[in-house]
Amino acid sequence: MxxxxxxxxxxxxxxxxxxxxxxxxxxxxxxxxxxxxxxxxxxxxxxxxxxxxxxxxxxxxxxMTRKFAAADIPxxxxxxxxxxxxxxxxxxxxxxxxxxxxxxxxxxxxxxxxxxxxxxxxxxxxxxxxxxxxxxxxxxGGNSARGTAIGTLHAIRATVEHAFGSPDLAGKRVLVQGAGAVGADLVRLLQAEGAEVLVSDVDEARAAATGATLVAAADVIGADCDLYAPCAVGGTLTAETIPLLRCRAVAGCANNQLGAPEDADRLQAAGILYAPDYVANAGGIIQLTGLEDLGWSEDELQAGLARIGETLRTLFRTASAEGITPAAAAELLVAERVAAAQAHTGR
Ligand SMILES: NC(=O)c1ccc[n+]([C@@H]2O[C@H](COP(=O)([O-])OP(=O)(O)OC[C@H]3O[C@@H](n4cnc5c(N)ncnc54)[C@H](O)[C@@H]3O)[C@@H](O)[C@H]2O)c1
CATH class of the missing domain: 3.40.50.10860 (Leucine Dehydrogenase, chain A, domain 1)
Known part of the structure; x- marks a missing residue:
């Protein structure tokens, strides 16, 4: 084998x-x-x-190759x-x-x-x-959840901007699924931006501790919201769940959110804007690599995390212009960056 x-x-x-x-x-x-x-x-x-x-x-x-390439980290x-x-x-x-x-x-x-x-x-x-x-x-400093949460916030702002015309989160109804290391931090950041935050966790006490409005774990998929942020487990966007979603956009930190690659097309057909997960959740690797390997300052880290939002804005524009999904646009961006580096290094 x-x-x-x-x-x-x-x-x-x-x-x-x-x-x-x-x-x-x-x-x-x-x-x-x-x-x-x-x-x-x-x-x-x-x-x-x-x-x-x-x-x-x-x-x-x-x-990981895709995640680093999309994050523009060397x-x-x-x-x-x-x-x-x-x-x-x-x-x-x-x-x-x-x-x-x-x-x-x-x-x-x-x-x-x-x-x-x-x-x-x-x-x-x-x-x-x-x-x-x-x-x-x-x-x-151990935990990369801080960078992941801040990066996901940038991703949510960029996604809301493309879907609603403004990155302003005040009054936007955001549902965070998973109040763990990243999700709980993200809830706090969203609340600070004036968003109306809904939260769900199979561990209800964890969700309740955030102070956000609780949604039962079983009710997440049909919940009415502007943006759904999967921050618990992968595979929540599938042929079965997508028709039940009542949101305008999806952006969260969970890995492997799509059950299958075609689910990106299903989301597009349903009129739901999807921020590719590995672009949205790169904040953790940006934090660890930036601070610990590349010797960045805190200011450089914050600039690196903000680039997640810039990358998504570019991907959403490319996707609209080319009539492709943001997931396909992200794959193209990664392929271009890796091919350019290969041409240069011969690897
Ligand atoms: N920690 C990071 O830096 C990082 C980086 C990139 C991606 N991610 C991904 O983001 C997600 C969350 O990471 P984390 O570090 O916060 O994990 P975590 O284990 O700290 O938190 C996950 C939370 O989700 C809850 N949960 C599990 N199943 C659920 C369900 N069906 N519905 C609602 N809640 C559920 C758990 O009770 C827990 O509170 C994971 O998919 C992880 O792979 C994390």
């Missing part, structure tokens, strides 16, 4: 290591370094088979998966993370990591004992 996956993959490099002590497979997939050294989080997960872990790392590394796409037989704890976890740190260090900075599923800032501290290419550790 590894053979088929590797043969069919268009990425640059896949590093595979079997860790005998833990029974884990370590996969580091470098999709592209055309725009710069590759970056992307490390995911710790139990998979049905090691091949599923490799396939996940390949797919996610391609998504980094390529990478992703690592630690496919474990069971989630490790205690000293076994620490030893696995140290050995993983050695592996990432051996790549000399062509792959740079942050956290992903089941990898906390404290875990990254352990990886960083062996490797300098680690971002989002506790010592460096």
């Amino acid at each position: 590894f053979e088929d996956l590797l043969r069919d993959w268009s990425g640059e490099e896949a590093v595979i290591r079997y860790d005998a002590e833990s029974g884990a497979w370590m996969f580091v997939c470098i999709d592209s370094t055309a725009l710069g050294p590759s970056g992307g989080g490390t995911r710790l997960r139990v998979y049905p088979s090691p091949s599923d872990g490799l396939a996940d790392a390949m797919r996610l590394s391609g998504a 980094r390529g796409g990478g992703k690592a998966v630690l496919a474990v037989p069971e989630l490790p704890t205690g000293d076994a976890r620490r030893r696995l993370l140290l050995r993983y740190g050695d592996l990432v260090a051996s790549l000399g900075g062509t792959y740079r990591t942050a956290g992903d599923m089941n990898i906390s800032p404290a875990d990254l501290d352990v990886v960083a004992e062996r490797c300098q290419w680690v971002y989002g550790t506790t010592g460096r």
